[in-house]
Each structure stands twice: as structure tokens, then as C-alpha cells.
Amino acid sequence: MPLSSVLIVGAGPAGLSLAQYLKTHGIPYRIVEKSNDDRLQGYSVSLHFALEYLAKAMGEEKMKSIVEKTSVNYRDETAFSTVDHLGQPVMKSNGSPTLVGYGIRANRSRLRTFLLDGIDVEMGVDATGVVFTDQGPVLKTNKGDMVADVIVGADGIRSAVRTSIIGNTVEDTNIVNLSVSRDISAEEHAKFIKYSPTHSLMHGEKKDGQNGVVNLFYSVNDISPDKKRVNVRWILSWDKTAIYKDIPDTQDGLRKLANEMAEGFADPFKSLVLNTDPSEKYWLGMICQYMPDPAWNGKGQITLVGDAMHAMTPYRGEGLNHAILDIVRLGEQLVKAHQGEQTTAEAIAIYEEEAIVRGRKAVEASLEMANSVHRGLTWPLMMVTRAISFMLNFTQNIPFMELFFPKTH
Numbered sequence: 001m002p003l004s005s006v007l008i009v010g011a012g013p014a015g016l017s018l019a020q021y022l023k024t025h026g027i028p029y030r031i032v033e034k035s036n037d038d039r040l041q042g043y044s045v046s047l048h049f050a051l052e053y054l055a056k057a058m059g060e061e062k063m064k065s066i067v068e069k070t071s072v073n074y075r076d077e078t079a080f081s082t083v084d085h086l087g088q089p090v091m092k093s094n095g096s097p098t099l100v101g102y103g104i105r106a107n108r109s110r111l112r113t114f115l116l117d118g119i120d121v122e123m124g125v126d127a128t129g130v131v132f133t134d135q136g137p138v139l140k141t142n143k144g145d146m147v148a149d150v151i152v153g154a155d156g157i158r159s160a161v162r163t164s165i166i167g168n169t170v171e172d173t174n175i176v177n178l179s180v181s182r183d184i185s186a187e188e189h190a191k192f193i194k195y196s197p198t199h200s201l202m203h204g205e206k207k208d209g210q211n212g213v214v215n216l217f218y219s220v221n222d223i224s225p226d227k228k229r230v231n232v233r234w235i236l237s238w239d240k241t242a243i244y245k246d247i248p249d250t251q252d253g254l255r256k257l258a259n260e261m262a263e264g265f266a267d268p269f270k271s272l273v274l275n276t277d278p279s280e281k282y283w284l285g286m287i288c289q290y291m292p293d294p295a296w297n298g299k300g301q302i303t304l305v306g307d308a309m310h311a312m313t314p315y316r317g318e319g320l321n322h323a324i325l326d327i328v329r330l331g332e333q334l335v336k337a338h339q340g341e342q343t344t345a346e347a348i349a350i351y352e353e354e355a356i357v358r359g360r361k362a363v364e365a366s367l368e369m370a371n372s373v374h375r376g377l378t379w380p381l382m383m384v385t386r387a388i389s390f391m392l393n394f395t396q397n398i399p400f401m402e403l404f405f406p407k408t409h
């Protein structure tokens with residue numbers, strides 16, 4: 001029997017891409033979102049291995065404008081670089097933080113607008129959980145019960161859909177982020193362009209007797225239409241079990257801590273932090289993760305995608321890419337169910353078998369990357385990385401890179 005309704009919970013990148021995929025393939029869907037407005041999110045994201053999958057959801061025609069509509073600098077000009085604390089480049093890769101293949105750096109808000117094209121989202125619907133009934137799965141919300149053939153939890157790391165079935169198993173890592181989004185002038189931005197036009201990571205100095213380093217990440221969020229102002233985000237991050245264990249709980253304390261940490265870096269990175277207006281909001285956050293649980297059982301009626309299924313640290317820049325891969329893998333199976341080639345339960349089982357294994361691998365690899373960048377680069381590793389970077393000047397696809405940077409998809 002054809003599917004009569006797929007209910008998507010959460011209109012983040014995963015939920016919206018799934019809505020696009022189902023719309024493209026003629027499957028009836030409904031998408032609900034708890035927030036009431038288009039939230040502005042103060043950071044940008046790298047889209048790389050998911051681009052080919054996103055095309056399956058959006059269609060080739062819409063994808064033609066993705067760079068112009070979503071990229072932080074409105075251009076096909078992206079690079080990720082790492083820099084030592086003295087300002088000497090360590091590694092630079094054009095096009096993708098994974099070092100393999102093409103990518104773009106997307107502004108979150110504009111990516112959301114791009115994914116929203118043609119999709120009607122029911123806003124202000126806060127899901128509290130799901131229940132199984134003889135009539136099918138039911139979503140409990142502040143606006144009443146909603147029934148569907150299939151419910152897909154795309155409601156992020158703290159997914160209410162997932163929690164109502166298997167409880168809350170989100171884990172804190174030891175990595176802390178202290179960040180600010182602020183405007184800088186085009187002249188100030190020009191000093192970063194020699195490292196990267198879009199985003200760079202500065203490795204902190206590894207001091208004798210210390211087990212960890214502070215890193216400083218710089219990322220363009222957006223450029224004003226007249227190109228005179230550039231909105232950027234800086235993020236200081238460290239392992240709180242190794243260094244800076246006592247973290248202040250006031251804005252003034254956080255600003256002083258950020259300034260103290262920034263003294264260990266060279267310009268222009270140092271001034272980016274030190275010249276931050278004290279009235280800006282200093283955000284403190286713990287990096288969390290959710291490891292997919294093989295015991296998950298949505299009884300062939302309820303499933304999960306994106307961060308609800310597998311939430312990983314941002315240190316490989318892959319969470320959103322895996323979310324989009326999820327929705328295509330799930331979408332392909334739902335299309336077969338819709339066409340009567342298999343049952344819905346079989347479709348969900350095939351999807352979950354692959355997504356849980358892949359998700360676990362990605363969560364583990366992202367945690368390993370988060371831990372290793374905060375242990376600090378030793379001198380020999382720095383030399384090896386510089387040698388690889390030299391080779392990357394000639395090719396963007398060195399086969400042996402996968403030994404250092406294993407694929408998770």
C-alpha cells in the first residue's frame with residue numbers, strides 16, 4: 001500500500017532535506033518544528049561529501065544556485081587551513097576540510113532558506129515524545145496528537161522522539177568551546193585570507209608539562225552586500241580535564257579568560273579575540289555527542305535521522321554531511337515501500353542497519369579528532385602535516401590520506 005503520510009519532526013537541515021527528498025519523489029509528508037521563527041545561527045558549516053546526496057533531494061536544477069545562495073562569501077572559494085601558534089601555515093586544503101574532494105562553506109541561515117524552498121513547515125509544534133498504538137505511531141505535541149504511517153525524528157541531539165523510546169543518553173565530551181560572533185572590516189579579514197578565505201584553525205603551543213593545548217578557530221559566517229563588513233566567529237577550545245579546569249561563570253570572567261588564552265597566539269588571530277567588544281555575548285558550551293544505540297527499536301514505524309540518530313563533535317565537519325546521507329538512504333527505502341516493493345518496516349530496517357554502523361564510526365572518529373587536536377601537534381607530526389600540505393598543492397586527492405583521515409561514509 002502506498003505511504004499516506006510521513007511525519008518529520010524537526011525542520012533543521014536533516015528534516016528539511018528529507019522533506020525535499022520526499023517531495024521530489026512524490027511521497028506525502030508533513031514537517032513540524034518547535035521554534036516559532038527563523039532562528040539565526042551564528043556559525044557556518046562545511047558541506048562536502050553530502051553535496052552529491054543533497055542533489056538527489058533538491059534536484060540538479062536547484063543545486064545550480066547552491067554556491068551563490070548559501071556560501072559564506074557568495075563564491076566558489078573555500079579552503080581550510082591550520083596554522084601554528086606563531087602564524088606559520090601547517091596545512092591548507094582547497095575546497096574541503098576532509099582533504100578529499102570538493103566542498104563549500106555554507107552560512108547556516110542561508111542554507112536553511114535554500115532547504116526551505118517549496119516546503120511548508122508547521123511552526124511552533126513542540127514534540128514531547130511518541131507512542132505506539134494499534135492505529136500506528138502517534139506523535140505527542142503541544143498542539144495535540146499527530147498520527148502518521150511513519151514518524152521520523154529529525155529533532156537534533158536531544159531528540160524528544162528518541163528520548164521517549166530509549167531515554168536520554170547524550171554524553172558530554174571533555175572539550176569546552178568559548179566563542180563570539182562579531183563583525184570585522186574587510187581590511188581585517190584580508191589578513192586572514194592568506195591562510196584561508198573561509199576558515200582556519202590555529203594550533204596552540206604545546207608547553208612543557210601540559211597535556212593539552214588551546215586551539216583558536218576562525219570562521220567567516222557572512223559578508224555584507226557591499227563587502228565592507230565580514231561577520232566571523234572565533235572559537236577557543238580546550239580539554240578541561242587537561243588545562244583551564246576552573247571555568248568562570250560570568251561574562252566578564254569569560255572575556256578575561258579568552259583574552260588570557262589569546263595572548264598565546266600570533267596576529268591576526270590574537271587581535272581578533274582581544275579586540276572583541278566587551279558588550280558581545282561570550283558563549284560557553286560543552287561539546288556533546290550521541291552514540292547510536294544498536295538497541296534502538298522504533299518497531300518499524302519510527303526512525304531517526306541526523307543528530308537525533310548520531311551526534312558527533314564538529315572536529316571533522318561531518319555531522320550535517322552524515323545527516324544528508326541519512327535522508328537519502330532512508331528516502332530510497334521509503335520510495336521502494338511506497339511503490340509496494342517492500343513493507344515500511346523492511347524499509348526502515350534496511351536504512352537503520354547501515355545508518356547505525358556508519359553513525360557509530362563517525363561519532364568515534366569525530367571524538368578521536370576532537371581529542372587529538374586538543375592534545376597538540378608534536379614537532380614530528382607538524383613536519384609530516386606540512387609535507388602532506390606541500391603535496392596537496394599539486395593534487396587535492398592523495399590516496400594515502402585515508403590512512404590519516406579514514407572515511408566514515
Ligand SMILES: Cc1cc2nc3c(=O)[nH]c(=O)nc-3n(C[C@H](O)[C@H](O)[C@H](O)COP(=O)(O)OP(=O)(O)OC[C@H]3O[C@@H](n4cnc5c(N)ncnc54)[C@H](O)[C@@H]3O)c2cc1C
Binds near residue numbers: 034035047316
Ligand atoms: C560549532 C559547530 C560546527 C559544525 N560544523 C559542521 C560542519 O562544518 N560540517 C558538518 O557536516 N557538520 C557540522 N556541524 C554539525 C551540524 O551542525 C549538525 O550535524 C546538523 O545541524 C544536524 O542537523 P539536524 O537537522 O539533524 O539537527 P539540528 O540542526 O539540531 O535541527 C533539529 C531541529 O529540530 C527542532 N526540534 C528540536 N526539538 C524539537 C521538538 N521537540 N519538536 C519539534 N522540533 C524540534 C530544532 O528546533 C531544529 O530546528 C557543526 C556543529 C557545530 C555545533
